[in-house]
Amino acid sequence: MEKTYFDIVKETAAYIREKVGDMPDTAVILGTGLGELVNHIDVKCELDYHTIPNFPVSTVEGHSGKLIFGTLGEKYIMAMQGRFHYYEGYDMKQVTFPVRVMRELGVETLFVSNAAGGMNKEFRVGDVMVITDHINLFPENPLRGRNNEDWGPRFPAMTEAYCNALIDMADDIAREKNIRLMHGVYVGTPGPTFETPAEYEYFRVIGGDAVGMSTVPEVIVANHAGMRVFGVSVITDLGGKDIKEVPTHEEVQKAAIKAQPVMTDIIKEMLARI
Numbered sequence: 001m002e003k004t005y006f007d008i009v010k011e012t013a014a015y016i017r018e019k020v021g022d023m024p025d026t027a028v029i030l031g032t033g034l035g036e037l038v039n040h041i042d043v044k045c046e047l048d049y050h051t052i053p054n055f056p057v058s059t060v061e062g063h064s065g066k067l068i069f070g071t072l073g074e075k076y077i078m079a080m081q082g083r084f085h086y087y088e089g090y091d092m093k094q095v096t097f098p099v100r101v102m103r104e105l106g107v108e109t110l111f112v113s114n115a116a117g118g119m120n121k122e123f124r125v126g127d128v129m130v131i132t133d134h135i136n137l138f139p140e141n142p143l144r145g146r147n148n149e150d151w152g153p154r155f156p157a158m159t160e161a162y163c164n165a166l167i168d169m170a171d172d173i174a175r176e177k178n179i180r181l182m183h184g185v186y187v188g189t190p191g192p193t194f195e196t197p198a199e200y201e202y203f204r205v206i207g208g209d210a211v212g213m214s215t216v217p218e219v220i221v222a223n224h225a226g227m228r229v230f231g232v233s234v235i236t237d238l239g240g241k242d243i244k245e246v247p248t249h250e251e252v253q254k255a256a257i258k259a260q261p262v263m264t265d266i267i268k269e270m271l272a273r274i
Contacts, residue, residue: 005093006148006151008054009100009104011053011054012053012055012097012101012104013105015052015053016047016052016067016101016105017105019047020047020069021045022076023078023105023106024075024076024077024078024106025108025109026075026077026078026108026109026110026271026274027079027102027107027109027110028072028077028080028110028111028112029079029083029111029112029113030080030081030083030113031083031114031115031214031256036260037072037113038068038079038081040264041070041072041079042070042071043068043069043070044069044070044071045068045069046066046068046069047066048065048066049065049082050065054097055067055097056084056090056094056097065081066080066081067079067081067098068080068081072267072271073268073272074271074272075274078105080098083098083214084097084098085191085213085214086138086140086213086217087190087191087213092138092140092141092142092144092217093142095217096142096217096220096221098218099222099225099227100151100225102227103151103222103225103226107227108226108228109228109229109230109274110222110227110230111229111231111267112219112229112230112231112232113232113233113234113263114186114214114215114231114233115212115233115234115236115253115255115256116129116186116233117200117211117212117236117238117239119201119204119208119210119211120182120184120204120210122182123182123209123238124238125235125236125237125238126234126236126255126258127180127234127235128180128181128233128259128262128266129184129186129210129232130167130171130181130183130184130230130232131162131185131215131231132162132167132183133161133185134185134187134188134215135185135186135187135188135203136188136216136220137189137190138188138189138217139190142217143156143220151225152224152226153224156223157223158220161219161223161229162219162230165228166228166270166274167183167230169270170232170266173265173266173269173270173273177265177266181266182209184208184210184233185207186209186215186231187203187206187210187211187212188213188215188216188217189211189212189213190213191213192213195239197239197240197241200239200241201241210233210235211239212233215231215233230270232263232267234255234256234259234263235255235259236251236252236253236256236259237252
């Protein structure tokens with residue numbers, strides 16, 4: 001009998017539980033250029049993606065491809081060093097597979113990070129933006145298809161896709177540490193092309209502050225599964241009709257790494273408080 005997606009998730013979760021033992025209730029997905037955060041984790045165990053049954057393998061430079069278990073900010077967590085993108089050729093079930101596995105393992109709170117292009121006129125390269133909401137421009141929703149009621153409702157609400165209590169906590173920490181912390185709406189697009197100047201303007205007009213090629217699918221599935229989500233973007237480049245610079249993947253990585261200390265400071269303190 002052919003395995004269902006439900007069966008595959010359970011099989012993968014069982015393998016990880018057997019290899020690692022105790023499971024955390026908090027997970028962090030580290031995006032482009034932000035994988036260095038793992039240097040602050042007191043590692044208990046790490047699993048290469050290619051050794052985990054049914055796990056996709058990241059093909060993007062800057063995404064190492066490890067599932068790491070350890071303590072960060074005195075909190076025991078699971079960290080994905082490298083994520084999967086729709087533009088790599090994966091379908092939405094594969095892109096969001098790790099989130100399903102996390103929930104099966106008992107994760108209740110998910111932190112997601114990414115590198116994003118800014119179109120808010122107040123933003124500067126290197127700013128850290130707390131995601132308050134998103135606009136989904138991917139051509140496929142990860143919940144498309146038959147719904148599994150054991151995982152979540154057929155029509156999940158996205159009214160508070162990003163947990164307000166966690167956003168308030170981040171703001172408190174930023175004030176205490178005198179950190180410049182921006183807020184904004186993240187626009188999720190399929191990629192892999194960077195945006196045209198006209199597209200940047202369009203995304204700004206429809207309510208976006210930053211744009212990227214990830215995060216939204218994982219957040220939708222996390223909400224469907226009843227998880228709390230905190231999302232943050234590092235503004236690695238700026239776009240619009242008045243911006244002449246041409247972004248490259250290398251420049252995006254450099255800008256993300258430069259903003260790493262601020263990101264690390266906020267997330268470590270948040271983990272210590274939840």
